[in-house]
Amino acid sequence: MITVEKVSFSYSNNGPRILKDIDLEIAEHEFVAVIGNNGSGKTTLAKLLNGLYLPGTGRVLIDGMDTRVPENRILIKQKVGMLFPEADKQLISSTVEEDVAFGPENLDLKQNEIRARVDNALKLLSMEDFAKHPPYLLSGGQKQKVGIAGLLAMKPSYLVLDEPASMLDEMGKREVFQALWQLNKNEGITVVLITHELPPALKADRMVFMESGQIKTQCVPEQIIYKPDLLRAMQLQPLEISIFIEAMNTAHSGLLSMEINDVDELVEELCRLKQKI
Ligand SMILES: Nc1ncnc2c1ncn2[C@@H]1O[C@H](COP(=O)(O)OP(=O)(O)OP(=O)(O)O)[C@@H](O)[C@H]1O
Numbered sequence: 001m002i003t004v005e006k007v008s009f010s011y012s013n014n015g016p017r018i019l020k021d022i023d024l025e026i027a028e029h030e031f032v033a034v035i036g037n038n039g040s041g042k043t044t045l046a047k048l049l050n051g052l053y054l055p056g057t058g059r060v061l062i063d064g065m066d067t068r069v070p071e072n073r074i075l076i077k078q079k080v081g082m083l084f085p086e087a088d089k090q091l092i093s094s095t096v097e098e099d100v101a102f103g104p105e106n107l108d109l110k111q112n113e114i115r116a117r118v119d120n121a122l123k124l125l126s127m128e129d130f131a132k133h134p135p136y137l138l139s140g141g142q143k144q145k146v147g148i149a150g151l152l153a154m155k156p157s158y159l160v161l162d163e164p165a166s167m168l169d170e171m172g173k174r175e176v177f178q179a180l181w182q183l184n185k186n187e188g189i190t191v192v193l194i195t196h197e198l199p200p201a202l203k204a205d206r207m208v209f210m211e212s213g214q215i216k217t218q219c220v221p222e223q224i225i226y227k228p229d230l231l232r233a234m235q236l237q238p239l240e241i242s243i244f245i246e247a248m249n250t251a252h253s254g255l256l257s258m259e260i261n262d263v264d265e266l267v268e269e270l271c272r273l274k275q276k277i
Pocket residue numbers: 011018036037038039040041042043044045
């Protein structure tokens with residue numbers, strides 16, 4: 001469990017509070033999407049989750065370990081893997097497998113354990129055929145997947161990904177989001193995905209919306225149908241079903257019930273209304 005308790009954070013002593021009294025719990029095996037406008041504090045929050053930044057006030061606990069305690073830091077960095085948008089810039093070795101081995105090699109492990117971790121991580125990301133390739137020959141999506149494999153080789157419990165697909169084309173995005181989804185579902189790895197994209201967030205267990213350094217609201221993806229204005233405030237296009245319901249209810253006030261959870265239910269409701277006419 002990751003616990004963020006009343007956390008505030010400033011970049012300098014007398015600087016503005018960038019994060020303000022944040023409370024957040026992330027359970028094991030959860031897939032949490034974090035959404036918010038530019039400058040709302042998402043990256044800052046992410047960096048607090050593996051001890052890269054320490055809270056000004058409040059505390060961050062990773063499986064009960066306080067990030068402020070120096071003795072916890074190595075274990076916390078291993079437990080919470082973190083990936084940034086351009087992970088490929090961190091790929092420096094001459095082959096993919098050497099890059100993935102980089103983290104475990106610093107853990108004082110036996111060679112056969114490192115080998116097993118690298119093979120397993122590449123396999124989990126369907127990148128085993130690229131083990132001997134130089135990273136610079138890979139596509140953007142494949143490079144991000146190698147970055148994720150490098151994190152997996154550390155055997156983390158949590159992955160925090162800060163817009164891991166923002167620099168990628170549609171195919172690369174799909175590849176990365178699909179890989180994260182599978183890691184969460186099949187391997188039980190907790191995923192905290194910071195994203196400006198709605199489709200992957202809609203597949204999350206929970207959506208967390210940030211605004212001006214605070215958590216504005218949280219909901220399950222199903223509830224987003226009734227939050228078109230929240231999405232607009234986050235510069236995201238509301239779902240088509242929401243726009244349809246909004247338009248119907250504006251034209252015929254309160255015509256559609258608030259119980260609709262998906263398109264099938266909308267169709268059922270429309271059929272019911274038609275029978276009444
Ligand atoms: N190193 C820094 N020093 C001072 N202020 C910073 C620093 N990094 C970020 N900030 C400020 O902190 C606020 C939050 O920034 P942060 O990068 O966490 O936002 P974000 O939600 O990740 O935005 P984006 O969607 O653009 O990535 C912004 O006002 C930003 O200017």
